Amino acid sequence: MTSPNPGLCGRCAWVRRVGNRRGSTFFMCGLASVDGRYRRYPALPVLTCAGFEPEVDSDADHEDDDGIDTPLTPH
Ligand code: SF4
Numbered sequence: 782m783t784s785p786n787p788g789l790c791g792r793c794a795w796v797r798r799v800g801n802r803r804g805s806t807f808f809m810c811g812l813a814s815v816d817g818r819y820r821r822y823p824a825l826p827v828l829t830c831a832g833f834e835p836e837v838d839s840d841a842d843h844e845d846d847d848g849i850d851t852p853l854t855p856h
Contacts, residue, residue, distance in 0.1 A: 788826025794834040 787808045790796045795812040812832045813819040819832055827833075 786826045788828050789830050789833045790823065790825065790827045792836050793830070793832075794836045795832060 787796070790808040790810065793810075795810055797809040797811050799807045799809050801807070807822060808825060809821055810819050810823055810832075813821040816832065819830075823830075
């Protein structure tokens with residue numbers, strides 16, 4: 782079974798993906814549990830959302846590696 786295009790929810794830090802036994806994936810808004818202006822299960826695709834926060838890419842949080850090892854030396 783295919784899931785609908787989630788729009789912004791597909792790359793939002795607040796989203797929780799909930800699967801069922803039939804293979805469907807639902808997109809639950811975690812912000813809805815702390816802010817009543819948001820729906821727990823928004824109508825998809827979400828095209829604009831004031832609460833949208835981009836997911837943090839765990840691979841992108843390292844600094845540029847220039848190949849030069851700079852050891853920390855205590856003084
Ligand atoms: S804050 Fe908006 S974009 Fe993010 S999961 Fe909730 S409804 Fe989707």
